Amino acid sequence: MANFDEIFGEQWKRSVEKICGASESSSLGFSQAWEIATSALKPRPLNEHPPPRDQALVLAAVQRIHKAKMTPFLIDSFLGDLRKCEHFIESEINESMGRYDASQDPNEVAQLIDRLAQWYKHWVPNPNSQSLYKTFQLAFQTHLFSFLPLSFPDAFKALLVETIGQPVESNVIVFQRFEVLGFLDRYESLLASVVYQQIELRVAETCPKEWTSRKLADLRTWLKEKIVPWLAAPYARGARTVEDARAMVSGIISRFDFHVCRTLCDLRIKEIFDIIVDYPDSMDALIDLKECLTRVDQRPQLVTALRKANHKRLLHPGADTKDILSQYVSTIKCLRIVDPPGVLLYKVADPIRRYLRERPDTIRSIVSSLVGEGGDLIDESEQPGPVQTVAEDFSDPNWEPEPIDAGPEFRTSRPSDVITTLVSIYDSKDLFVKELQVLLAQRLLAITDGNFEKERRNIEILKLRFGEAALQVCEVMLKDMTDSKRIDHHIQAQGQSIMHPTVISRHFWPPLQGSRLRMPGQFREIQENYGRGFSAFKPDKRLRWLPHLGEVHLDVELSDRTVSVEVSPLEAAIIELFSSKPVWSMDEISVKLGQLDHVTVQKGLLTWIEHGVVSDQGDNTFRLLEQASTSDVRPAARPMDIIEDTSPVVTTEQQQADQMRIYWQFIQGMLTNIGPMPIERIQGMLRLAPGYDRTVEQLGGFLEAARREGLVLFMGGMWQLNR
Amino acid sequence: MKVTVKRWHAIAQWQWDTGTRSDPNTEQEGAGNQTQNDDDEDGDGDVCGICRVAYEGCCPTCKVPGDDCPLIWGECSHVFHMHCLLKWIGTAASKQQCPMDRRTWVTAERKVAAS
Known part of the structure; x- marks a missing residue:
């Protein structure tokens, strides 16, 4: 100045x-x-x-x-x-x-x-x-x-956190x-980040593993009660009226609400696999997730996370097929809650389905749950509908376009029931029907009291799904059961018999295990009497026994006791032999019962040894214990562990292997005449054979098995006979 | 020692008695039984000469085997599903002949009457 x-x-x-x-x-x-x-x-x-x-x-x-x-x-x-x-x-x-x-x-x-x-x-x-x-x-x-x-921004942040309470x-x-x-102007972003942090903290404190209540609602209440009043101070400053304040805060609140959704969504996506495991207890978590997803676009993340979790935790050899199936079913149900159009499901399900298709026992597991054998895949309340692929209905007034994140192969599927979805894992229903037949046969043959109402009901339900024609065979099987009962009734009226057989139409049943067993003594008599009765009733028919199947109730009356047991016909036949003389050698029994192999006989004998009726004398001879011996009863030492499938029905895999044996002749001929061939060429030639319907993979598996047996060699991509 | 059978739930398959096999009454002999078993081992048994479906199966128009789709025995020893044969006989081209040997079809009375 x-x-x-x-x-x-x-x-x-x-x-x-x-x-x-x-x-x-x-x-x-x-x-x-x-x-x-x-x-x-x-x-x-x-x-x-x-x-x-x-x-x-x-x-x-x-x-x-x-x-x-x-x-x-x-x-x-x-x-x-x-x-x-x-x-x-x-x-x-x-x-x-x-x-x-x-x-x-x-x-x-x-x-x-x-x-x-x-x-x-x-x-x-x-x-x-x-x-x-x-x-x-x-x-x-x-x-x-x-x-x-x-360091001030951090300090200021700490202070802000302090003020929230x-x-x-x-x-x-x-x-x-x-x-x-x-x-406030300078640190506005800091202010927001404090709130974000609070939200994340809150979610991390209250939500993980809490799937049984609506956490999103809780969080929103918390936001409203704790954060919004606090926000009013910085964000609604200078507001003259309540409306003013509300208008000023509403924008920022919706931002925080978004963050709540996002954080919760991230958490749930991380937990999704376990949420599905916990279904239906985790219902609320799923509804939360659904709400979050409408607000936050995390769908791709959900798909990626779930696919990854599935891959890591589900789709590996250590998991039981049943578990995979039930998890798959839960996944279906869960994702249907989260995303009704099914786009997410489609994306997640694909790897599971592909994996299941490769498992050999998938069909069996599905079918056994179909007929209600353990496993609760089927929801009783579900209306069974026919299994079919519905073509798109162009005149549907309720048509809606596919969601935007749907892939090109996605097809809007009508909310179909779980079984339909499971069955659609495979391209054709035939496989199921075949497996179903095997299963039904096992169950029917095991029935002794003639009560198969449950099976009939199951088949009726399945008819709705697979169609009448596909289950025709099962229908015949059930008819055989009724007919057997009726015929038996008639024959019993002609002359009492303790025998109550089930007579089956063999072309309509899955192949049954064959056996050379011949029933001795009184059993043969019973059989013949009954057979005569049958032929008298149905003159143009006769019975062919499948003596190794079924079961026998019998009393073994010994001098000091009576053993009452329920045994297989083979075991019955063995003990029948002992009633004529007390000591038998393995070979004698084997010859007497129709050249049975020793393992089978041994198994039958073991049962009686366990019952304390027969004792093993060593050197392959067996003696009847007319008097219960306390000294001689050794803890039945099983000389060998015989683990054998006791199912009377040949499984589908076995059937396939048997069929493949026929084609072995063709392959052998080919390789002899033409020399080493690549697998594609073998497949191509086999396709000319009548009824050949194997894939290259199946053929490969078969050839591999043949190689292990030393029948063929695989060199330089060519298969050749091992000579 | 005595074995008392109280109840036996057995499984059996029914077969048409086409007359081509040994009579059931002679099967008691061990040898006869053996051959029968061998017969059975060889698989599907005989088929109807018209529809090529096993006798124990049913003709193409039927769904249920057995009494609902019976066989018919000719004097010429040929056996067919009844429905198959009747259909054949119904056509003009058949000239009422057995499709196997072109002899005039005569139904074997005994069997039909019995069924």
Whole structure:
């Protein structure tokens, strides 16, 4: 200012006075006004107060300066003074932050901010001129932020976290301070990140593994009760009415609500596999997930996560087919809740289905659950419908376009029932029907009391799914059961027999295990009598016994006891032999029963040894124990572990292997005549053979088996006979 | 020692008595039984000369075998599914002849009467 005076000197003063007019210049000289204004504005330490002065006078002084168009210079001088005082703030900040760094106590920060606000208030230019105030604010904040250390944002964040739990009233004051110091604008992103962090923390605390209640609703309540009031302070500042405030906050709240959904969604996606395992207990979690997914587009992540989890935890050789199936069914049910159109399901199910198709026992597992043998894959309440692939209905008024993330092969599937989906793993239903037939045969043959209503009911249900024609064979099997009962009734009326056979139509039953067993003694008589009775009743038919199947209830009356047992016909035949003479050798028994192999006979004998009726004399002879011997009863030491499939029905795999044996002749001929051939060529030639329907893979498996047996060699991609 | 059978649940298959095999009454002999077993081992048994389906199966129009789709025995010793043969006889081309040997078809009375 000195320069100014020097340059313009008296001339300036005079002209100014002339311009300002007499009335005001009379009350206050310019230099006096300058003096008053600068001393009023001068920043001082907190404990030092500006000299008491009449507000009106200061105002007048400022106005005087303004009149003289000297305001910018006044401001400059004020800023210069401010700069001289900023070291007070700096030292204060450094001190407080030093303490905070040591203690990590947000209260230090709160106190610091409190002090800063006091500084601010103390320095704020007294006469409230708009331009002066703005300038001061800017300058103060600039200085302030330049002093704040790098660690301040974290400290501030800690303080913000601290305030979340506080009552609204105290927060309002705190936030006013923030506002005054310009923290809110500068650290707005920090504010949001605090809330995000809180949300994530909350989700991590309350939600993991909690699938039995609606967590999303809980979280939203929490957001409404804890976070929204807190948000009002920073975000709805300056709102005059409640509506205003609501409008200001609503945008930010929906952002946080989105984050809640997103965080919960991420968590649930991470847990999805276990959620599916827990279904239907985890129903609420699934509904939450569904709601989250409508808000957040995490569908691709869900698919990826679930596919990965399935691959890792489900689709490996260690998992039981039954478990895979039940998990698959749960997956179907769960994803149908989450995503009714089924796009997610389609994407997730594909690898499972492909894997299941490769498992040899998938069909059997499905079928056995179809007929209700352990396993609750079938929901009783489900309306059984026909299994069919529905062509797209172009006249459907409720048609909806496929969801946008549907792949090209995706086809909107009508909400079909679980069984339909399971059956559709395979291209044709025939495989199921065949397996079903085998299973039904096993069950029917095991029935002794003539009560097969359950099987009939099952078949009726399955007819709805597979169609009448496919199950015709099963129908005949059931008819055989009824006929047997009727015929037996008739024959029993002609002459009592203790025999109650099941007479089957062999072309309509799956192949049964063959046996050379011939029943001895009274059994043969019973058989013949019954056979005669049958032929008398049905003159153009006769019976062919399958003597090794079925079961016999019999009493073995010994001199000191009676053993009452239920045994297989083979065992019955063996004990029958002992009734004619007490000691038999293995060979004798074998010959007598129709050249049975020793393993079979041994197995039958073991049963009786276990019952304590027969004892093993060593060197392959067996003696009847007419009197129970206590000394001689050895714990039935099984000489060999005979683990044999006792099922009377030949399994489909065995059937296939048997059929393949026929084609072995062809292959052998080919390889002899043509020489080494690649597998494709063999397959091509075999296709000319009648009824050949194997895939190259099946053929490969067969050739591999033949190679292990040393029948063929595989060299340089060619198969050749091993000679 | 005595074995008393209280109940025997056996499994058997029925067969048409086509007359080509040994009479059931002679099967008691061990040898006869043996041959019968051999017969049975060789698989599907005889087939109807018209539809080429086993006798114990049923003709192409039937769904249920046995009494619902019986056989018919000719004097010429040929046996067919009754439905198959009647259909054949019904066509003009058949000239009422057995499709196997072109002799005039005469149903063997004994068997039909019995069934």
